[in-house]
Amino acid sequence: MPLRGSPPAAHQAGDGWADGTKAKQRTRTAGFGAHGARVRGGRRAERLAPYVLVAPAVLVIVAFRLIPLLMGVNFSFTGDGERDGQAVGPDNYVELFEDPLFGTALRNVGLLVLLLPVAVAIPGLLATFIYLRVPGHRFYRSVYFFPAVLSPVIVGAIFNLLLAFDGPLNAALGNVGIDPVDWLGDPDVAMFTVVGVHVWATFGMALVVFLAGFSTLDSTLLDAARVDGASLPRVIWHVIIPGLSRTIQFVFVTTMIGMLTSMFGLLYVMTSGGPEGSTYLPEYYIWIQQGQMNRPALASAASTVLFLLMLVVGLAQIGLLRRAGREK
Amino acid sequence: MTRRPRRSAWLLAVPMAALALATIYPLVFTGNVAMKTRHDYILDRFSPTASLHWDNFITAWTSIGLGRYFVNSVIVVASAVALLLLIGSMAGFALSHLRFRGSRALFLCFLAALFIPFQVIMVPLARIMADGGLMDTYPGLILAYVAQFLPFTIFLMTSYYTGIPGEIIDAARIDGNTPYGVYWRVMLPIGRPALLSVGILNALFCWNDVLISLLMMPSAEHRTLMVGVTSLRGQYSDDIPTFASGVLIAALPVLVIYLFFQRQIADGITAGATKG
Numbered sequence: 001m002p003l004r005g006s007p008p009a010a011h012q013a014g015d016g017w018a019d020g021t022k023a024k025q026r027t028r029t030a031g032f033g034a035h036g037a038r039v040r041g042g043r044r045a046e047r048l049a050p051y052v053l054v055a056p057a058v059l060v061i062v063a064f065r066l067i068p069l070l071m072g073v074n075f076s077f078t079g080d081g082e083r084d085g086q087a088v089g090p091d092n093y094v095e096l097f098e099d100p101l102f103g104t105a106l107r108n109v110g111l112l113v114l115l116l117p118v119a120v121a122i123p124g125l126l127a128t129f130i131y132l133r134v135p136g137h138r139f140y141r142s143v144y145f146f147p148a149v150l151s152p153v154i155v156g157a158i159f160n161l162l163l164a165f166d167g168p169l170n171a172a173l174g175n176v177g178i179d180p181v182d183w184l185g186d187p188d189v190a191m192f193t194v195v196g197v198h199v200w201a202t203f204g205m206a207l208v209v210f211l212a213g214f215s216t217l218d219s220t221l222l223d224a225a226r227v228d229g230a231s232l233p234r235v236i237w238h239v240i241i242p243g244l245s246r247t248i249q250f251v252f253v254t255t256m257i258g259m260l261t262s263m264f265g266l267l268y269v270m271t272s273g274g275p276e277g278s279t280y281l282p283e284y285y286i287w288i289q290q291g292q293m294n295r296p297a298l299a300s301a302a303s304t305v306l307f308l309l310m311l312v313v314g315l316a317q318i319g320l321l322r323r324a325g326r327e328k
Numbered sequence: 329m330t331r332r333p334r335r336s337a338w339l340l341a342v343p344m345a346a347l348a349l350a351t352i353y354p355l356v357f358t359g360n361v362a363m364k365t366r367h368d369y370i371l372d373r374f375s376p377t378a379s380l381h382w383d384n385f386i387t388a389w390t391s392i393g394l395g396r397y398f399v400n401s402v403i404v405v406a407s408a409v410a411l412l413l414l415i416g417s418m419a420g421f422a423l424s425h426l427r428f429r430g431s432r433a434l435f436l437c438f439l440a441a442l443f444i445p446f447q448v449i450m451v452p453l454a455r456i457m458a459d460g461g462l463m464d465t466y467p468g469l470i471l472a473y474v475a476q477f478l479p480f481t482i483f484l485m486t487s488y489y490t491g492i493p494g495e496i497i498d499a500a501r502i503d504g505n506t507p508y509g510v511y512w513r514v515m516l517p518i519g520r521p522a523l524l525s526v527g528i529l530n531a532l533f534c535w536n537d538v539l540i541s542l543l544m545m546p547s548a549e550h551r552t553l554m555v556g557v558t559s560l561r562g563q564y565s566d567d568i569p570t571f572a573s574g575v576l577i578a579a580l581p582v583l584v585i586y587l588f589f590q591r592q593i594a595d596g597i598t599a600g601a602t603k604g
Contacts, residue, residue: 045506046507047428049422049507050426050427050507051428052508053421053507053508054419054422054423054434056418056419057415057416057418057419057438058434060471060475060478061438061441061478063475064449064453064474064475065441065444066441067452068450068453068456069448071455071456072448072449072451075451075452126347132340134341134344135338136345139348140345140348142590143348143352144347144348145590146351146586147351149536149582149585149586149593150536150582151537151538151578152538153536153538153554153557153558154557154575157560157561157571157575158357158575159354160561161357161358161361161568161572162354162357168357168374200351205597208597209597211598212594212598257443261447264538264539265538265539265554268538268539268558282447283447286447286451287542290450290451291542291543296451296455300451300452303450306447307444307445307448310443
């Protein structure tokens with residue numbers, strides 16, 4: 001049950017709830033005639049009221065979200081620099097797909113898609129344990145959730161210290177006889193490092209969503225499975241996963257969106273896209289082209305590709321999970 | 329509730345505890361480093377600090393200008409959250425309880441706006457803001473935050489208000505309230521739990537943001553705290569304890585809010601999942 005609270009209690013402060021209701025019923029009969037004239041006079045104003053109430057929201061969203069979206073697509077077909085504002089057809093897209101950095105960014109998106117099941121399974125499994133009342137589950141919930149509220153900048157800065165070549169992680173590995181790894185300096189390793197830190201920082205978010213899903217799960221089914229002597233993996237497979245299909249779907253989509261749109265802070269602080277451009281993601285590419293290279297039109301093309309990518313990934317996931325749900 | 333055989337539950341508790349330790353350790357390590365002198369850090373960065381060296385925090389706060397950035401962040405976040413709550417609850421009230429033409433289409437529009445990532449609109453947005461003279465100003469950044477988090481705010485406020493029975497609004501109307509009066513005197517007080525939850529979440533989102541702030545506030549004196557932290561690294565690469573102190577200063581408000589409002593944060597996040 002989201003957003004708990006007791007709405008009636010907050011209503012009309014100062015009045016006891018029961019008394020307040022009675023008083024209202026009295027005014028209902030007594031006050032109607034007295035206010036009639038004013039209500040009629042204000043009819044037009046009354047009809048306009050809903051529009052007035054939504055107007056600021058509409059203005060803000062149209063001006064700063066919808067118009068930029070359309071403008072961006074438009075931009076992507078115009079030129080940069082000397083050709084500013086001129087129509088250049090698909091030139092930006094051609095340049096984009098010939099740019100090895102953008103190629104790396106797209107390959108890294110592929111890697112994220114491959115790692116997605118892991119990023120969903122970890123919080124799912126932990127939520128299951130917490131739901132099954134592992135001793136200290138309340139404490140674990142609070143601890144696991146905490147990094148999720150920290151800024152990627154803070155998380156990145158902390159892990160810069162931890163993952164330094166002569167930092168604590170390599171020292172710990174050294175104690176058990178493993179050679180130090182250049183976590184952020186090795187092009188073959190750095191992307192996995194950043195994704196790992198991202199998962200560390202955000203799995204608490206998915207965990208909380210899973211726990212909310214569990215609270216809607218029919219616990220008699222679990223008890224029945226238990227009485228029948230089903231093992232934990234079988235309970236997860238036959239009871240929990242089918243029962244939580246909507247939650248799982250939601251976590252898949254939001255985790256993917258998170259990976260595609262909220263790793264900028266980590267990349268900016270931890271790797272700046274390096275080493276050798278190996279940790280580029282589309283969002284970082286957009287930032288570099290816009291903020292550093294002064295290529296807004298090219299950045300817009302990358303934005304449009306990112307938007308389409310998210311649309312496709314989101315729809316594909318929903319489609320796949322729907323089908324899996326039906327087969328069950 | 330379900331009950332598992334005790335022994336296997338304790339068995340699961342071992343990896344859970346190990347993971348909890350792995351979650352806490354990075355913060356503890358950073359706190360320990362922040363308390364060391366530069367000399368101690370270079371000699372041994374792992375052992376518990378011999379003395380509490382608070383000077384690092386003072387250095388980070390004053391000489392780097394984190395204090396300035398901190399104030400910038402507070403101004404921007406407080407204004408953005410106040411505006412978000414006001415605009416979001418007004419729209420939420422209208423969409424949930426007032427009948428008007430196009431209300432359903434409008435709600436779907438807002439919902440669709442929820443799925444436009446900032447990265448997709450940031451280039452044209454920068455141009456719109458520059459054309460409007462809002463680039464590198466507080467109102468510009470505040471507006472950018474409001475636009476970014478308004479769809480989410482409207483979505484949660486609408487779904488919360490939908491759960492409020494219409495009789496309460498009818499009663500207030502019969503008492504002679506205009507729709508605005510109903511909004512101000514009834515819906516705002518009733519909405520307190522949701523406003524608190526959404527407000528805290530929005531405050532966290534804005535406080536933690538770095539991309540929007542980087543885009544909107546290019547000049548150094550307008551930097552928000554998170555952007556300020558990213559610039560620490562370069563300046564203090566040879567003074568890690570001061571760097572660590574700066575990072576902790578930036579994280580402290582979030583830690584405090586988390587300790588007090590953990591439930592509201594979780595509620596806000598899960599509301600999207602269970603209603604969506």
